[in-house]
Amino acid sequence: MGEIKAVVTMHKQQVGGGAPIFVADNVKQMEETAFLLEKLLDAAVHDLKNGTFILVKHK
């Protein structure tokens, strides 16, 4: 079972809930934040295709 460790988004109003949310202004910034978080959290970045990335820790 995967677990959402963090959310990186450009649209703050679209997300909410338990995981920490990181807001980015543009795609480049979002990519960079997600990249860093991937290394830090050891969680995979998945693209929800709506301007939001989620970091999921699998198993």
Add this chain to the structure above:
Amino acid sequence: MTAFLIENKYTVGIMLGVIFGLASRILMLRTDYRQYPTYPHGRIIHISLGVIAAALGAVAVPALFNKDYTAITFLTLAAQQFRDVRKMERDTLTKIDELELVQRGTTYIEGIAMVFEGRNYLVIMTAFFSSLFAISFTWYYGLAAGIVSMIIVLALRSGKSISHIASAESVPVKQDGPDLLVGDIYIMNVGLKVNQELIAERGLGVIIKPYNPNGKATLSNLGQRQAILYDLSTILGVYRDDGEPALIPMAKLDMRDGRLAIFLLPQEKNASKAREIVLRVPILESAVRMPTEAKVNQQEGS
């Protein structure tokens, strides 16, 4: 010389038994690409256990001839001993597996452990038969029995491989935005551009197509899939590190027709070799399923 051999029937029988038993153990002990058993100490352990097994098998015969029936109960001790060997192998491999970049998986480990136990019994069998024939007839019958047993042992050594149940072809890895596909089978969602580029550059895909329902059921076993990934990563190398969850090799099933798609980032990108390796992956005993053998399916077929 011949007189000596006839006079010391028991000694000769036991010696022959031990020699053939040990020879068959050494014959069955191969350290290949998996580097297991490890060299040299892992091998020493198994050769020593082989000597014990061979001695037990060989000594059982004179014990029977002397009507020393209680001595046979010793064999139960041997069985206990080799069950412990299996447990030891399982424990060691499970511990080691935790620190592998691509894991063997418990089914593979159980398979290896089972093989170690089973092979010790084969050693006992070889030793027993060569000793039996040498003692009840003459030494050269023992020799012949030993050789025949070794041929049987050789035949029992090799199991089947994926090529017996399925065909494989290497297919390109496709990326549709963050979606990653091998052929037409969806694998996973890769979010980061960096990883997508890496996968486009180094990714390798193989699709395994089972021949029949038995193959389908076997391939769908998660342990069997992990074994395929493990073998591929061991031989081709794996382009990944700890803390890189997006670069993990994966095997996904096309649920409609039972085809299995393998995605891998190898160190050495060689599609034809990957296909070859997949076909040679051993079928794990515990993963084998035979739905066509069921009564309901047989009635339907005939």
